[in-house]
Amino acid sequence: MKWLKKRFIGGRILKTGVAVFLTALICQLFNLPVVFAVITAIVTIEPTAADSIKKGLIRFPASAIGASIAMVATFLLGDTAITYTISAVLTIYICYKLKLDAGMLVATLTAVAMIPGTEDHFLLEFVKRLGTTGIGILTSTLVNFLLMPPKYKDQIIALITEAESKLTQLLAERMNELLDQKQSAISLEAASNQLRTKLDRAEMFCRFQLQEWHYHSYKREEMNELQSYQKKIYLLRQLSFHLANLISLPSDDAPDWCMEEKQAVRTLVSQLNNRIIRSGEQEPVDAEALALLRHELKGETDEDELPDKSYIYFELLTIHALLKKRRSFVKVPSAKPEEL
Structure with a gap:
């Protein structure tokens, strides 16, 4: 493992790969959309376990806000350009007002990624896709905490x-x-x-x-x-x-x-x-x-x-x-x- 870390890839790259693999595997086992969880796992790997835990507690409610805005906007306006704009802008604005800066990126990505393909059953899609985002956050946090604790x-x-x-x-x-x-x-x-x-x-x-x-x-x-x-x-x-x-x-x-x-x-x-x-x-x-x-x-x-x-x-x-x-x-x- 030390040779692999030194000669081939860095610890953070390796942990990102493991987090993506486990996230995708869990989602496929439960027949859940993979893309939301994988995107979340990639962007939530932090330099330290402490940052992952602290920011993870912020990112999940921020993602819930983004998902809610996206589903309401899609229900009212459908899959249109203005829907993406409203979802992104409102998500950023509300996260900023609620001081959820650490979760702003994940929330915005969650919001715009939920719009395509959502035609009906909005509440079910909201629960399903928010759940996959939570899987990504939880998996990346656990991997960051348990795998190869960094030594600086x-x-x-x-x-x-x-x-x-x-x-x-x-x-x-x-x-x-x-x-x-x-x-x-x-x-x-x-x-x-x-x-x-x-x-x-x-x-x-x-x-x-x-x-x-x-x-x-x-x-x-x-x-x-x-x-x-x-x-x-x-x-x-x-x-x-x-x-x-x-x-x-x-x-x-x-x-x-x-x-x-x-x-x-x-x-x-x-x-x-x-x-x-x-x-x-x-x-x-x-x-x-x-x-x-x-x-x-x-x-x-x-x-x-x-x-x-x-x-x-x-x-x-x-x-x-x-x-x-x-x-x-x-x-x-x-x-x-x-x-x-």
Whole structure:
């Protein structure tokens, strides 16, 4: 199963296939229309079991609303273009008013799919087709809950590693721009936005994993690992804010640097990048470089308008302080998902 999941298809694709197969099989066994149930099963597979359960409780009443509107419109107007329009528009409107947003798509699909072929016995068709929609929702929820509970550890680690690499690259690139007064070959602002997107995705996967653990067992070591990833993501996000401040400084008015300042800044940036990549034992940061930056920054604090050089020193020293104060990510207290 692991080989199949890794080499051929993803877990969500496999679960969609299983849900479609079981839904179609159940409907055929009871001689019920298959298409409504299969469509519902396809669109209701969610990333987590928690989402499937929560949204399933919304989707079924929303589908009932859509089916009711479709049957009434078909009874009054027949199978016409205006019937489809009224069914879709009213279903969306009522679901929106009732705050059934999670079930809006399924309800609308159910409504428009019920119109063709309905000529009489409207109440029977309503019960039959709503029942098949319920089968699709229930089957996809059970498959999502029981089959291959997702583990997001690999995705989280990959995104954190990519974010660390991107952060160190951008910090080095930006400081080279400011020190050498040369434009970087890449768009640093766009790359910074990509960095924040990676962190957003990593946070999303952490949230998905916590939601899964509401319904599946987990080990204390797994919770400790997840907490350490969350701390890393939080730190990287803080660092990304200070990187964005450096990137936002105007490049066309870069400060003049003496050789001693350039050497101190390059040394500090290199050691900061090493600290970002390595979360374990840290090598000490060059004391002379830190002392020079602190001295220069202190000497400018009485000015009415601080030069760009002072802003740069401040951001680098802040990044150093964040990395210095962070605690180990190896041993952290355990907690239940509800407490996070």
